[in-house]
Amino acid sequence: MTEFTLDPRLANxxxxxxxxxxxxxxxxKNKSLPWFIVVPKVAATEWFDLSQELQSQLANxxxxxxxxxxxxxxxxxxxxxxxxxxVSQLHVHVVGRFHHDPLWPDVVWGQELPFSGYSENELSELxxxxxxxxxxx
Amino acid sequence: MTEFTLDPRLANxxxxxxxxxxxxxxxxKNKSLPWFIVVPKVAATEWFDLSQELQSQLANxxxxxxxxxxxxxxxxxxxxxxxxxxVSQLHVHVVGRFHHDPLWPDVVWGQELPFSGYSENELSELxxxxxxxxxxx
Numbered sequence: 559m560t561e562f563t564l565d566p567r568l569a570n571x572x573x574x575x576x577x578x579x580x581x582x583x584x585x586x587k588n589k590s591l592p593w594f595i596v597v598p599k600v601a602a603t604e605w606f607d608l609s610q611e612l613q614s615q616l617a618n619x620x621x622x623x624x625x626x627x628x629x630x631x632x633x634x635x636x637x638x639x640x641x642x643x644x645v646s647q648l649h650v651h652v653v654g655r656f657h658h659d660p661l662w663p664d665v666v667w668g669q670e671l672p673f674s675g676y677s678e679n680e681l682s683e684l685x686x687x688x689x690x691x692x693x694x695x
Numbered sequence: 696m697t698e699f700t701l702d703p704r705l706a707n708x709x710x711x712x713x714x715x716x717x718x719x720x721x722x723x724k725n726k727s728l729p730w731f732i733v734v735p736k737v738a739a740t741e742w743f744d745l746s747q748e749l750q751s752q753l754a755n756x757x758x759x760x761x762x763x764x765x766x767x768x769x770x771x772x773x774x775x776x777x778x779x780x781x782v783s784q785l786h787v788h789v790v791g792r793f794h795h796d797p798l799w800p801d802v803v804w805g806q807e808l809p810f811s812g813y814s815e816n817e818l819s820e821l822x823x824x825x826x827x828x829x830x831x832x
Contacts, residue, residue, distance in 0.1 A: 604773055606758040617754060621743040635783070636741055639776035643792060643800035646772075655780060663780035665804045 562599040565647040573676065575685050576692070580612060581619060583688065584649075585681075589674040591666060592631050592654040594623050602648045605640050619692065620652055626691040627654040641667060699736040702784040710813065712822050713829070717749060718756060720825065721786075722818075726811040728803060729768050729791040731760050739785040742777045756829065757789055763828040764791040778804060 564574075564582060572584035572595055579599070586593035596619055602608055605616065624636045633654035640650045653666055661669050676684075701711075701719060709721035709732055716736070723730035733756055739745055745753065761773045770791035777787045790803055798806050813821075 604761065605775065606761050606773075613754065613758075617750065621750075624741065624743050635778075635780055636743075637776070637778045637780070638742065639774070639778070641772075641774045641776070641802060643772055643774070643802070665778060665780070665802055667802045 562601075564597060565645050565649075567645050568595065568597065568647065568649060573681055575688055580615060583619070583623070583692075585676070585684065587675065588671055589676050589680075590671050591659060591661075592627050592633070593666070594627070594652045595649050596620060596623070596652065597647065597649045600648070603642055603646045605648060605650065608648075616650070620650060622692045623652045626688065627652065629691075630687075631656075637665065639665075639667075699738075701734060702782050702786075704782050705732065705734065705784065705786060710818055712825055717752060720756070720760070720829075722813070722821065724812065725808055726813050726817075727808050728796060728798075729764050729770070730803070731764070731789045732786050733757060733760065733789065734784065734786045737785070740779055740783045742785060742787065745785075753787070757787060759829045760789045763825065764789065766828075767824075768793075774802065776802075776804075 568584065572586055574582060575585050576583040581599060582597040584595040584597065586595065598608060598612055598616060608616065620638060627633050627636060631654050634657045635655040637653040637655055642648065655662060660672055705721065709723055711719060712722050713720040718736060719734040721732040721734065723732065735745060735749055735753060737745065742753065757775060764770050764773060768791050771794045772792040774790040774792055779785065792799060797809055
């Protein structure tokens, strides 16, 4: 497998929570919303260009992340999206939304979201919690 | 199967292109961007609450719609998203984007997009074209 390099804008905006053979699971540094970003470790810009096998794995991973968000945060809605107009490296957002969140009911992209950071403690605990929820990683 | 009723806001904003047992394929009335909306005919608000079988069918349909957009319109990017903050009835957007489109690189949701309508001719031809591209419907 050739080396995969995360787009520097994604790397800059997120904490790396998990890394397995085929995916990174990233966390948006802004804690104002629970917001994961999944990046398949392949040179692709569209999810439907992935192999059938990777598409299935990706869907499975997104589903588990969404269920994790619902369970951990009792989100009112999950927003799942593959956009990539600014950062073309394929990445998929899974965002937990609440009726009372600062942007509701607007989408989160291209909006100003008040910044709040994760604590060291939260960042050290999340990967283990997530690993259990995702089972596969 | 119980009768399924499309949310009136979705019905109002779109043309119904295709309807099969499990899905509606809708077209945003605004021609400024090629924009499909897929609605599974079940009472659900989240894609990951669908049965495994329907999730696979949905992914397959979204992939074919995206490929259709690329082939027909030579889109620079496809935006795929399940949001549902305003209309909670489960629906998934597949939007063809262009580097020169009026909203690029912003997302399309919550933005003012100049309106342009489809002709009667286009609306009568599209379902047949799409049926061929999707094969299954």
